[in-house]
Amino acid sequence: MRHKRCGWYFNSRILIFPVSILSLIFILGYCHFPEAQEETFDILLRSEETPAPPGPPAVHDTPYDSGESITIQWELSSDDGAGKNHVTGYDILRSETRDGEYQLISSVTKGVKEYVDTSTKDKVDYYYRVRARASEFFADSSPSEAVQSKQQWYNPERSNLLAIAVILSFFIILYISRAKRGKKLFIRRIAGLEAVDEAVGRATEMGKPILYVPGIQDLDDVQTVAGITILGSLAKTIAKYDTKLDVPVSRSMVLAAARETVKQSYLSAGRPDAYSDDIVHYVTDEQFGYVAFLDGTMVRNKPAACFYLGSFFAESLILAETGNSIGAIQVAGTAQPAQLPFFVAACDYTLIGEELFAASAYLSKEPRALGSLKGADAGKVIALMFIGLGVTLETLRVLTGSPAIAKASDFIIRLVSLRF
Amino acid sequence: MYGLQVWIGALLTLMIFSFLYKDNPFYKFAEHLFVGVSAAYWMVVGVWGTMVPNMLAKIHPPLVRNVLPALATAEPEFHYIIPCILGILLLTRLITPIAWLSRWALAFIIGYTAGVRFSRYLQSDFIGQIKSSLIPIISVGDGGFSIGMTFSHIVLTVGVVCGLIYFFFSKEHKGAFGAASRVGIYILMVTFGASFGYTVMARISLLIGRMSFLGEWLGVIAGWFS
Amino acid sequence: MSVVEKLGNVDRRIIFLLIALAVIIPLVFNISFMEHPSPIVQTIFDKIESLPNGSKILLPFDYGPSTAPELEPMATAVTRHCCKKNHKMYIMALWPTGQAQALRVIEDVIEEEFPEKVYGTDYVHLGYKAGGYGLINTILADLKKMYTTDAEGTHIDEIGMMSDVQNLRDFAFICNFSAGFPGLKEWVQFAGDPGDIPVAGGTTAVSAPLLYPYYPRQMLGLMGGLKGAAEYEAALVHGYPEYEKVYQRAIAIMGPQAIAHLVIIIFIIIGNITFFIEKKRAKKSD
Amino acid sequence: MRRRIPIIITFIVGTALIMAMFIPHTPFSSLDENLSVYFDIIAVFAFILGGGNLLRVHLEKIQKKKRDWQFSIVTVVGFLFMLIIGFFKVGGPPGLSGDFLAEGSWFRFMFEAVFNPLQATMFSLLAFFVASAAYRAFRAKTKEATILLIAAFIILVGRTPIGHYFTSWLPKQLDFLHVPTLASWIMGWPNTAGQRAIMIGIALGVIATSLRIILGIERPYLGAEK
Structure with missing residues (x-):
């Protein structure tokens, strides 16, 4: 201690x-x-209604991005919010040469002093002007420095x-x-996993099959991967006991991965003769079609043990209740927080969240896997x-x-x- | 046509419901039909929704001019040849002598899964949930110190800490640590009970939907007799 | 077998039958109850009620037809309330299927019940834009960058009520209706939190427990499932008695739900009573 | 060679995706997005494996006249019929240009008349199962079960109209014991604490599993042997 x-x-x-x-x-x-802005007052000759122009825009490549973006910031026109207070908005103008023709890219309303131009090409020089608008009158700022957008590493x-x-x-x-x-390394007991051997043993005694459901998601979910890894350990035990294993899957890629796994397990358990491709079979990608099939299989084949380890959604409770009605030992595990309550309520043992991921390491007893825990x-x-x-x-x-x-x-x- | 659709739908609905009494040929029929039709449904969706616009149209746009004219004039993006090759590698499973090549495709997919999930869970669940837990234990509201809120904050903090302690694998749950882990499992039980209770009602609304549909169908029948 | 034992191990099919009856009977006889808004729903009502007339409210519709039975009643009730208060409504969708759902509410509520409302002055439909939470992130800084036109293709500058909207911070309140990802959680994380904008909304009952962590600090209120919708309807009826005679969809559907719920509660009580009696007997016989 | 290359592929893909989190530069910036499209495309190739397997299983059943072989005919016919009308867009707009779910097409009809009602009805079975599970599981057998029961019961009652009348007589100072308030509180605090602990735990589980996969310690696609 x-x-x-x-x-x-x-x-x-x-x-x-x-x-x-x-x-x-x-x-x-x-x-x-970012840099502080310089205050500049460019007062031009103007008519009564022409607004004061905004300060020359400070421009810089938008930081930390994948390029094609320049940030433009400017000082408000002195007639925006103060002075004559008749500025209604600003236009952002852009050109590839300082004294060339400036094109309108976008407009913003009054009071705004920043615009991010995401229509640029990388490594091209751009110049910007900001135009203050007051109904039909307007005043342009002087052009900005040249600026390029680029990608950051x-x-x-x-x-x-x-x-x-x-x-x-x-x-x-x-x-x-x-x-x-x-x-x-010390690893604490995980109740649901202690039950695995018991469940396999019981199925063997009763001469009934074992049903294994690796969730309804595809291989792009780590829970599915964990489910298949656990299936690998389980299949070894099952191969030794010579019990019938049934693994219906709802994704074609899971079919490929699960077959590979189960085959290897039977090989390493020294029972290649007991392996058949029929152990793992595809049903349908449709969530409830798969559930309809599983429900039917359960009541017809009456497996002695049902394992639901992987990613589950609404079907969790349909499966667990049907499994319960046929009196099977049920071990479930998922990292879908919304489904855990149903498994906890209706199954004999439930691997809660992280325990699902720990399970594959725990069952394999592989030191490196245990270390990761x-x-x-x-x-x-x-x-x-x-x-x-x-x-x-x-x-x-x-x-x-x-x-x-x-x-x-x-x-x-x-x-x-x-x-x- | 709509009438036929309602009739088929209603009969299939009743066939599925018959399973609640016990397994029977009607349910078997509906189940087998569902498996066949839905498997094909998702395959068709995969081909027309993914394969054609995201692969064929990307590799060689003119190929799809009769199907998706809008995409036919786009610039080709040749990197989409990679999933095409990987897909074909996956199919080598069917040819025994080179079946081992399919593992390359699986290795790619599983590598993708591991990399993507690592980043997503680190950001949204690990960091995100820690950040939300950083709250003061003592709550001072508008009207000064609030006993109620302080209690709630304590429950939250203690709950998160004890819940996390429950998940420790490499340390024996004994003594004070064991006690904290007990509290943790109680908190988890409250969570499960609460979520279960909360969801009950939503599940019933699904049934109401089906019952209303059957009602509509009975309306169609009643219409014939009146 | 004694009565207690029989009750303790009652055949599942009897439970199934009672649940079916609990749903069918109230459906046939139109039984419903008056709801009472809980605080988490009432705060949303109070927020919309307390904003000055003509406030800008953003209503993102992030759900599709499959979850419409749960979410449409809330969208209807909130939209009605906004119309009553003469708020300006900005309707948008992060889900491709959300645009059609929004149209339904516009047609059934705004156009039908409030024909005096003018498109472009009182409400605008910005439609669906791809991008998920990335979109929220972008329009937090600049809305017009993403929305150059409304759902029908009218240029944004030609729409009067868009002239003084620059980004999400210009909205007084965001009320989202969402069935998953992207949805309310993303609105809280990417708009409410960084922009300090009041966010609330409605979700399906299944996803509601996962959203409670945000209430009340990051999320003003939450309508969970049909129950939440019914509570909002009740708040609306309470605040605007002229709605007492109007059909309230969620309240009506809540009838069978409440009865089925009661049946389940009774079952749980019976289950526990029989369990305790059996336990006592077992102790005695030891 | 056959074993090492897949492990290297997994390592490279996984590591690149984790690095992409911090590198805004191409090609990393769009790696996640591109690979998720790749995944979808490979999944469509995989349908050939799945669909082939489904057909094989059922044809074998029919051939060997195994139990319920008649129903396998339903699956095979449903599958092939749906596949053909979907691939050739039968009954839709002329040629292959229309949407595969276009109004008026056969595929759409099958979707509305068969697929939809079957799916919705299967889903609605939950209403029954939620009731039977509640009846069985919510019994005060152990300390944990009792806590689950109490939390669920408060929420259940709080979400019905009786919840309101049950305790509405309580004086203002005891308002926090009012059932709907209590239900809200449980959802808001202990429930949140539990959810958070679960989510942080899951995030760590995913991170550790992902690393095991990337490092080649866990490789389901190669089988479990060392």
């Missing part, structure tokens, strides 16, 4: 390094924000995301490599640290009203914002 606790503290201490590195990155990247607004991704990956890979070197736990420690720190600072902010704490708190919130 004592020993374990030491391990725990040790792990938390490791976290201090990346967190301080993280903070450093952000402090360094703190001030990279790095988006610093996501530095925080990069740092978090790196830290998470670092821990996962760290524990994977530790496990590979033979360090023993510990890595994900480090991710939880990071999440808890952020929450602990953020909640404390926010509470202190409310209690003290101190601007220093407010600043610190805002910084923590920025660290977990999508736009750093």
